[in-house]
Amino acid sequence: MGQPTATPDSVNSLTVHDNRTGKVYNIPIVDNSIPATAFKTIQAPRAPGEREENETEKGLRVSDKGFLNTAVLRSEITFIDGDAGILRYRGYPIEQLALHSSHLETAYLLIYGSLPTKPQFKIFETEVLHHGVTHADAEQFCRSFRYDAHPMAILTSAFAYLGSYYGEANPSLQGQSLYTRGNAASLEIMDKQIYRLIGKATTLAAMAYRVRQGREFVTPPTGLSYTGSFLYQMDHLGEENYTPNPILEKALDVLFLLHADHEMNASSTTVLQTGSSLVDPYSAIAAGCASLYGPLHGGANEAVIRMLISIGKPENVPAFLEAVKKREKVLSGFGHRVYKTSDPRSFIVRKTADEVFKITGKDELLETAMALHAAAMKDEYFIKRKLAPNVDFWSGLIYRAMGFPLDFFPVLFAVPRVVGWLAHWRQMMLQEGGVKIWRPRQIYVGASKRDYVPIDERVAVEGLRKGPSAISHSG
Numbered sequence: 001m002g003q004p005t006a007t008p009d010s011v012n013s014l015t016v017h018d019n020r021t022g023k024v025y026n027i028p029i030v031d032n033s034i035p036a037t038a039f040k041t042i043q044a045p046r047a048p049g050e051r052e053e054n055e056t057e058k059g060l061r062v063s064d065k066g067f068l069n070t071a072v073l074r075s076e077i078t079f080i081d082g083d084a085g086i087l088r089y090r091g092y093p094i095e096q097l098a099l100h101s102s103h104l105e106t107a108y109l110l111i112y113g114s115l116p117t118k119p120q121f122k123i124f125e126t127e128v129l130h131h132g133v134t135h136a137d138a139e140q141f142c143r144s145f146r147y148d149a150h151p152m153a154i155l156t157s158a159f160a161y162l163g164s165y166y167g168e169a170n171p172s173l174q175g176q177s178l179y180t181r182g183n184a185a186s187l188e189i190m191d192k193q194i195y196r197l198i199g200k201a202t203t204l205a206a207m208a209y210r211v212r213q214g215r216e217f218v219t220p221p222t223g224l225s226y227t228g229s230f231l232y233q234m235d236h237l238g239e240e241n242y243t244p245n246p247i248l249e250k251a252l253d254v255l256f257l258l259h260a261d262h263e264m265n266a267s268s269t270t271v272l273q274t275g276s277s278l279v280d281p282y283s284a285i286a287a288g289c290a291s292l293y294g295p296l297h298g299g300a301n302e303a304v305i306r307m308l309i310s311i312g313k314p315e316n317v318p319a320f321l322e323a324v325k326k327r328e329k330v331l332s333g334f335g336h337r338v339y340k341t342s343d344p345r346s347f348i349v350r351k352t353a354d355e356v357f358k359i360t361g362k363d364e365l366l367e368t369a370m371a372l373h374a375a376a377m378k379d380e381y382f383i384k385r386k387l388a389p390n391v392d393f394w395s396g397l398i399y400r401a402m403g404f405p406l407d408f409f410p411v412l413f414a415v416p417r418v419v420g421w422l423a424h425w426r427q428m429m430l431q432e433g434g435v436k437i438w439r440p441r442q443i444y445v446g447a448s449k450r451d452y453v454p455i456d457e458r459v460a461v462e463g464l465r466k467g468p469s470a471i472s473h474s475g
């Protein structure tokens with residue numbers, strides 16, 4: 001955008017008339033988006049009495065609390081049409097991938113951009129599975145947690161801990177262009193960390209599980225698939241020739257594939273925000289893992305089961321929905337920032353659930369879940385707000401039927417999502433023009449300049465939220 005002008009440059013622009021100054025600006029539209037920085041040149045003198053903190057003369061800011069309509073990068077990875085309920089990885093519909101592909105093949109697709117040939121896949125699979133083994137000290141690390149530690153606390157810490165082993169992978173030690181050079185040597189270092197992180201994600205997750213069961217850790221086996229190896233590491237108790245149930249292994253693989261990426265969700269954004277400082281990928285993945293832990297994101301599948309347990313039986317569904325409508329409760333597993341219809345993954349998960357129940361038997365909460373789903377889908381409150389089931393509504397029932405503990409559910413989301421985090425991180429490291437640190441702006445509405453007051457001359461500012469809380473102490 002240049003000097004203000006009254007004539008649009010082309011049809012692909014936005015004409016903005018600043019009523020404060022009478023000036024007209026043309027802002028280019030590229031790929032149906034406008035650059036937020038263009039608004040910075042829309043400046044006006046500060047109005048009489050206006051706060052200096054508004055910085056009006058320095059240009060307009062674009063306000064978007066919660067990133068409701070801000071595109072933070074250009075991406076070639078995942079496309080979602082939330083109104084039509086469409087999800088595609090690198091152009092391939094999720095339904096086709098779930099039917100024909102595997103989690104690791106899809107990981108290759110997401111990270112490198114195309115479906116692998118047989119030899120390409122072989123190399124990738126071998127490297128990932130080979131890197132499943134962790135340093136023996138990782139066992140000690142996992143054992144240092146309390147017996148009742150949440151497995152997400154263990155997994156999040158374990159990713160950061162893992163990074164301490166690989167000085168050669170740390171831009172703070174090796175130079176900040178370690179991953180952004182994009183030459184063969186740089187790509188090799190990057191790929192090695194990708195293999196390590198995907199390979200060790202299942203190992204660390206299984207260790208987080210076993211430490212709380214009081215079980216010895218299991219070295220990742222050879223000859224099994226990614227999810228087969230994971231189930232083996234979780235469940236093997238010394239049986240000879242133990243192999244996981246192939247139907248459960250396949251079901252978990254489908255669930256992993258469905259969870260592998262979901263474009264700019266909270267955790268992927270966190271990985272990119274953290275990675276934009278050029279920190280090592282282990283620290284960035286640990287940050288993403290922490291973000292995913294929250295109940296509005298990866299914690300929702302766990303929240304769904306707690307909700308179903310609290311409802312108890314189908315007869316209690318109407319009363320529960322009334323409480324939701326009065327905003328006393330939240331219908332976990334419903335609603336999505338992007339989908340305004342059913343999450344396409346939820347149909348595949350629902351189908352997968354039936355496969356799993358054939359092996360495990362039906363989950364006792366299924367009837368309640370089905371009654372809740374049916375009632376919500378025809379309730380005006382949910383229809384009006386376009387609230388429909390998301391991926392978490394049914395997945396928890398599968399995990400429960402397979403015997404995973406409730407608080408392990410977010411781990412089962414985090415492990416496959418490592419793939420998506422890495423795909424986005426790699427894309428950003430290699431993007432044209434290099435990496436720009438993510439440094440958003442704010443709208444400062446706090447106190448204007450004031451002078452320090454000596455402690456004896458202060459008037460107490462009191463009230464709820466105005467100071468530290470008084471807390472009770474236990475023994």
Ligand SMILES: CC(C)(COP(=O)(O)OP(=O)(O)OC[C@H]1O[C@@H](n2cnc3c(N)ncnc32)[C@H](O)[C@@H]1OP(=O)(O)O)[C@@H](O)C(=O)NCCC(=O)NCCS
Binds near residue numbers: 295324332335390
């Ligand atoms: C996913 C979620 C965080 C999206 O939030 P969001 O995009 O900020 O949507 P909003 O909170 O603005 O929701 C819009 C409206 O629907 C309501 N709403 C959204 N999700 C709801 C839910 N699960 N139960 C009841 N009401 C819900 C909001 O209260 C709001 O109503 P209002 O306009 O009358 O105030 C939200 O839908 C949610 O909390 N869902 C439950 C948790 C969950 O399943 N998360 C997993 C996501 S994969």
